[in-house]
Amino acid sequence: MDQHALKQFRTRCLQSCHASAFLSSMAFFIQLSVSPFLSKKLGMDAIQFGYLQTIGAAAMFTGSPIFGRIADHYGARYAVIIADLSSLCYYLMVAFASSKYLLFLSQIALCLAHGLPAHQMIASDVSDPKERPDALGKVGMCFGFGMLVGSVLGGWIQASYGEQTTAMISAFGAVLHVMITMMFIPKNTKMYLGNSEDEQKEKSKKSSSTSISDAFRLLAYPHVLFLLVLKLVSFLPLGLIQSVISLILMDHFHLGAQANGLMLAYLGVLTTIVQGFFVGYITDLYSQYTVLKYDSMSLIIIYIIMAFTTNLIPYCLAMFLLAVGTDTFQVILSSCLTSLAPESDSGSMIGMIATVEFGIRLISPPIASYLFSIYGITMFGWVGLLSSVLLVLLFASYSEIHIKND
Numbered sequence: 062m063d064q065h066a067l068k069q070f071r072t073r074c075l076q077s078c079h080a081s082a083f084l085s086s087m088a089f090f091i092q093l094s095v096s097p098f099l100s101k102k103l104g105m106d107a108i109q110f111g112y113l114q115t116i117g118a119a120a121m122f123t124g125s126p127i128f129g130r131i132a133d134h135y136g137a138r139y140a141v142i143i144a145d146l147s148s149l150c151y152y153l154m155v156a157f158a159s160s161k162y163l164l165f166l167s168q169i170a171l172c173l174a175h176g177l178p179a180h181q182m183i184a185s186d187v188s189d190p191k192e193r194p195d196a197l198g199k200v201g202m203c204f205g206f207g208m209l210v211g212s213v214l215g216g217w218i219q220a221s222y223g224e225q226t227t228a229m230i231s232a233f234g235a236v237l238h239v240m241i242t243m244m245f246i247p248k249n250t251k252m253y254l255g256n257s258e259d260e261q262k263e264k265s266k267k268s269s270s271t272s273i274s275d276a277f278r279l280l281a282y283p284h285v286l287f288l289l290v291l292k293l294v295s296f297l298p299l300g301l302i303q304s305v306i307s308l309i310l311m312d313h314f315h316l317g318a319q320a321n322g323l324m325l326a327y328l329g330v331l332t333t334i335v336q337g338f339f340v341g342y343i344t345d346l347y348s349q350y351t352v353l354k355y356d357s358m359s360l361i362i363i364y365i366i367m368a369f370t371t372n373l374i375p376y377c378l379a380m381f382l383l384a385v386g387t388d389t390f391q392v393i394l395s396s397c398l399t400s401l402a403p404e405s406d407s408g409s410m411i412g413m414i415a416t417v418e419f420g421i422r423l424i425s426p427p428i429a430s431y432l433f434s435i436y437g438i439t440m441f442g443w444v445g446l447l448s449s450v451l452l453v454l455l456f457a458s459y460s461e462i463h464i465k466n467d
Contacts, residue, residue: 070247071187075196077245078183079203081141084241085148085176086207087214088234090329091227092152094215094321097307099224103161107308111430114304117168118422124172125419128179129412133405137182138246140175140408142239147173149235156228177204178415181395185407186250190400194349195341198392202337208329216321279402279413284462287455288398291353292417294452295394298364298445299387300421301429308430309438314373327377331384339385340392349393350462356390357452364449368442376438397462 100110124147132140151174154167180200188196219227280286310316310324343352363382370379395414402410432440 074183074187074247074250075199077247078180078187079199081238081242081246082177082180082200082203083207083210084234084238085141085145085180086204087211088152088207088231088238089148089176090208090211090325091215091218091234092155092231093307093325094212094219095155095224095227097311097321098219099155099158100161100164102224103158103164105161105164107305107312107430107434108427109161110308111304111426113165113168114426115423116165117171118419118424118426120169120172121174122416122419122423125175125178125415126409126412128173128175128415129182129409132179132182132408132412136248137179137186137250137408138242138248140182141179141242141246143173144176144179145235145239145242147171148176149232149239152228152232152235156225156232175415177201178411180204181411182408183246183250185399185411186404190396193400194344194393194396197396198336198338198340200336201340201388201392202333205329205331205333205336208332209326212325212329213323216323216325220317279406279410282401285398285401287459288394288401288462289413289417291452291455292391292394292398292414293421294448294455295357295360295387295390296418296421297425298441298448299383299391300418300425301432301444302383302441304422304425305429305433308433313433313438314376324377328380328384331381332388335385335388336392340389343389344393344396349397352393353390353397354456356386356393357449357456360386360390360449360452361446364442364445366442368439368446370442371437371439 096113097110100113105113128140128143131143147170151167151170154170155164158164158167177200180203181197184196184200185193215227218230280289306325306328307321310321316324363379363386366382367379370376395411398414399407399410429441432444
């Protein structure tokens, strides 16, 4: 494929990926407003709601390495479709959940509902290492737009028509997204790498015909284990906050369904701005590893502010700073990890990243629910402060990492 054709292919893939990411995110966040209110309606308390999220995270944690290998073997388009079908099952089960036990059962359907990683695989396939932070950031931006629109719509639909209608609309969105994906997402997004179709199939066969446990060979690549440790440490406080954000808004700030949706939309706007514009700008000025080091220092200040924040307006300002710091760190860290692995293993690497995230989300809900019920929202600031100090110490003890083409 000549350079002009490669450029056209890349542009078409990214445009389709961005539109697809927006629709997938919108359907998810329309439904997200249902969970806290439906669980409360069915008689669940904060601790039980934490267990509910733990089961969902366990299902996604189990499925994430499998999902990455599927993407490398069958292609990113197939992975997006699987994520949509898994989400569809989840939305339908939530829509017809008439008891807390059925709501718990619905979480199992989330096993392969990895919408964001699936779209990150497409962006990773069609971007060079130098452009990858911006490409992944743009995917995050589109998810942010979906979060914005979906949260507002979800809050309004839930308040006006109830939980079942809201979940059914998300299910319809998932079906529509499958159809759009089949029409507009290329079957083989790895063509941008310059390999012929036969070469790509051979690489895919070699990398994907082994057992799922073979994904852990990725840890043998230089610096991968260190960066995954950074991922684990940095994502822990973020995972705690994310797992109880709906409860914080509902129980601490006493926000209703529509106000809850508007607050989630505000967080979506922040994510959109940071991932869509700031990440690409900052990585054009400095190396990715340099940005990571100094970002970890800024997180110390941000979490100190959060540790002393209890009112809604200051909390919104603190969340703005947290979005800038954590979104930048997570996007660039994902870019570094995918750049350190061979292109044929990009899906497996993103699956590995997702495994770390869902592993944290697996343990976060009960811990976060306990901390929130006993100590309040300020405790999350102190936990974040400890993790940020540990990040700085890890960077100080490790040699410089040079990312190819960075």
